[in-house]
Amino acid sequence: MTEDIRSIAKRAPFLQPMTPWGKPMTVRMTSAGRFGWVTDRRGYRYEEAHPKTGQPWPEIPPSILTVWKAVAETPTPPDCCLVNYYSEKARMGLHQDKDEADFGFPVVSISLGDPATFRIGGSNRKDPTQSVTLESGDVLLMGGEARLAFHGIDRIKFGGSTLLPDGGRINLTLRRVAPAGV
Ligand code: SIN
Ligand code: FE2
Numbered sequence: 762m763t764e765d766i767r768s769i770a771k772r773a774p775f776l777q778p779m780t781p782w783g784k785p786m787t788v789r790m791t792s793a794g795r796f797g798w799v800t801d802r803r804g805y806r807y808e809e810a811h812p813k814t815g816q817p818w819p820e821i822p823p824s825i826l827t828v829w830k831a832v833a834e835t836p837t838p839p840d841c842c843l844v845n846y847y848s849e850k851a852r853m854g855l856h857q858d859k860d861e862a863d864f865g866f867p868v869v870s871i872s873l874g875d876p877a878t879f880r881i882g883g884s885n886r887k888d889p890t891q892s893v894t895l896e897s898g899d900v901l902l903m904g905g906e907a908r909l910a911f912h913g914i915d916r917i918k919f920g921g922s923t924l925l926p927d928g929g930r931i932n933l934t935l936r937r938v939a940p941a942g943v
Pocket of ligand 1: 843845853870879895912913914932934
């Protein structure tokens with residue numbers, strides 16, 4: 762799977778996204794599938810082309826689609842695989858994934874490389890949260906009541922895995938962005 766991610770990143774290089782309020786994110790991102798998730802001064806959204814190359818995103822590799830098929834409990838395939846790369850100091854603030862059309866589809870997350878402290882709460886920002894360590898190879902599904910749970914990454918344990926040659930963590934999130942059948 763890491764080879765497949767490397768070939769995604771060759772065709773769709775990692776970007777350093779900018780939040781709508783002008784702060785660079787610490788996580789590097791790219792995508793595969795029909796839609797890629799992007800953010801800049803114009804806001805959060807899905808785009809059908811890489812913002813720098815102007816090319817469509819690479820297809821989601823079969824090795825990654827297999828995980829969705831195994832756990833998502835739907836015949837509808839995902840149309841976005843967001844690839845996040847966390848280097849030593851990277852983190853991701855608490856947020857909801859809610860730019861997709863149909864929250865009946867789950868979000869399936871795959872963690873690779875260094876362990877991370879993942880924080881998850883309820884569907885209100887003020888709900889109590891709990892922390893879980895996500896290790897390399899862990900698959901996490903946010904579906905049903907948890908589909909709109911606030912979540913984020915507090916920190917990674919840099920060097921805690923030897924999977925990636927330069928260290929750090931990769932997280933893949935599979936989503937269905939368009940309604941089924943579209
Ligand atoms: C995300 O919410 O997009 C990423 C979560 C993670 O890195 O585990
Ligand atoms: Fe998320």
